[in-house]
Amino acid sequence: MNSAQVDAYLHRLGVAHPAWPTVEVLRELHLRHLRTVPFENLSIHLGEEIVLEEKRLLDKVVVGRRGGFCYELNGAFGALLAALGFDVDLLAGRVYGDEGRLGIPYDHLALRVRTVDGGEWLADVGFGAHSHYPLAFEERGEQRDPGGTFRIVESGPDAAGALGGGGSAGAGDLDVLRDGKREYRLETRPRVLGDFTAGAWWHSTSSASHFTRSLVCSRVTEDGGRITLSGRALTVTAPDGTKEVRELETDEEVLGVYRERFGVELGRVPTVRGRNGAD
Template sequence: MTSAQVDAYLRRLGIDRPRRPTSEVLRELHLRHLRTVPFENLSIHLGEEIALDETRLLDKVTGARRGGFCYELNGAFGMLLTDLGYEVELLAGRVYDDEGRLGIPYDHLALRVRTADGDTWLADVGFGAHSHYPLVYAERGDQEDPGGRFQVVEAGPDPAGVRGGDASGAGDLEVLRDGKAQYRLETRARVLGDFAAGVWWHSTSPLSHFTRSLVCSRVTEDGGRITLSGRKLKTTAADGTRETREPATDEEVLEVYRECFGIELSCVPTVRNPDLKD
């Protein structure tokens, strides 16, 4: 990244360039990213190519002021952290579905981040509803977070029904939220290009939930979450109270994207695989 790109990224997050890559700064960057750069899959339904290219990822986040899904969000965030002096490694994960089955290899991208003060964290700004702050990588007990109670634990053998991957699960980690496994994480460092097959599958396959549904979501300033699922707007406060409404017109939907997520669109996205919509 150039100095101008770093500055543009930090301006979007609303934070000055930090003096040192510390754990405290990482926590602030992580939370600000979740508040300002939405988790969204609009490109899939707008017919936009998703490319794991540094320039294009940064242009999308800082130039177009868009968001993305895990490969884009954690890919771009990892570039920013690296240029700020953090030691960053990309980790591949597989996400559990509602039946407890693991997804495809390179199903998810997360970050292992080492700081100037000697700490190692699991950072993830690309999983939707997840931890607001990075998790302590080596901690195997409960980690309390505004997003829930998290654990990073040693993984056992893969459950039945796994699609791909090492069936032994040797060396893998499991990330749990409120006692439920969210995804299984390999500990071997990867490069961004390794995730190209995952991007292709999730953006084209009728079996991918990303091609069957529209989502745009971010953490709110009070610690809650606001999500536009298709045309349904859901707002959840930090205390768990929820409010749901459905904009009546396309113009109102575009206004929600603009006012709630900072995304300017010329047309309302429509679901790519409507017959298979969840």
Template sequence: MDTAELDAYLRRLGAEHPAWPTLDVLRELHLRHLRAVPFENLSIHLGEEIVLEEKQLLDKVVGERRGGFCFELNGLFGALLAALGYDVTLLAARVYGEEGRLGIPYDHLALRVRTVDGGDWLADVGFGANSHYPLEFEERGEQEDPGGTFRVVEADRESGGREFGDLDVLRDGKPQYRLELRPRALGDFVAGAWWHSTSPASHFTQSLVCSRVAEGGGRITLSGRTLTVTSAAGDREVTELATDGEVLAAYREQFGMELGRVPEVGEGRRVR
């Protein structure tokens, strides 16, 4: 990431160039990213190829002011942090699904980030509803966050996690995903991204989602033609959008995204 690309990315987040890679800066960038860059799977339903390479991700997230899902968002955020002087390690994870079942290998990408003043932190701007701030990596007790109460704990031995040093990330007592501690490269996640964008078993191919953290701490989500605005207190306002014009206006006004057409579930496979 060259200087011009770095500056453009920071402008996308509304952030200044920091002097040092500190914990306070990491916390600020993490929250700004969640507010500015939506978690979305629209490429799957627009027939757009998902390429896990830095230049293509910069073009999409910064140039086109789009979002993405975990591999794209955390992959690019990790590159930004590394360019700012942070020690960043990409980690693979498997997401807990129904009945506590773990998903495929390389199901999710998260970041282990070392700051100059605050130890190691778990950063994740690509998991939808998650912590607003990085979690302390070595802390095993409860960590309070605007997004809930989180814990990072050793994985259960009976399920084969502890012997490998795996960690489970819990939100409000419910397991979210299991982290492997072995360092990975962005290219390692290509198969996971392909599966999630093509498999009928992936929830990403079955539904549309575009979501971000709101300025007041709540969440704004557009799922298909349903716009849901949730306050920090949990109050929800749901609006059904009747026309394509209303849907495109919601993408523009709520997420800053200019789309040429309304994405529809399954349409992407026909476009390809």
């Protein structure tokens, strides 16, 4: 990233250029990203190509003021952090699904970040409902966060099997838990952005991917809750977990919510494309 791209990204997040890549700076950037850049899969249903190249991601997130899913959001955020002087590794994960089964390889992209004042952190602005702040990567006890109580634990050989199957753990693999439930299994070997191309293609084309079967646009709200638009269903979740759901009736209303509540300007209402691509 060049300095102009860094400045534009920080301007979108509403933060000044930090002096040093510290833990507190990382925490602020992480929360601001979750509040500002939505987790969304609209490109899949608008017929837009998803390309995992740094410039294309920055054009979408910064210039186009859009969001994305894990590969795009954490890919762009990782590039910003590296440009600001953080030491960043891209890590591959597999998400726990129904009955504790693990998803495909390169199912998820998360970040391991090192700061100048010490420690390693798991940063993840691309999982939807997750921690509001980075998690201490080497901590194995409970970590309390506005998004829940998290733990990072070693993945034993029977971790997935005990939950219904889904694949054995590799050496050094970690499981990330939220409120006692396993969310994803994380490899600790560093990857490059291009490694995730097949996973992004599968999630954007396969009828077996939940991203091709539904629409989502979601972000953390300023009070620590969450707002989500799924198709025409608008859900506002308060910090205490209570939800208010209403159905939007007109296309104009849907486009207005995208624009006013998510900062996403669309020319038409996206609709689920149904079965497309490989199974």
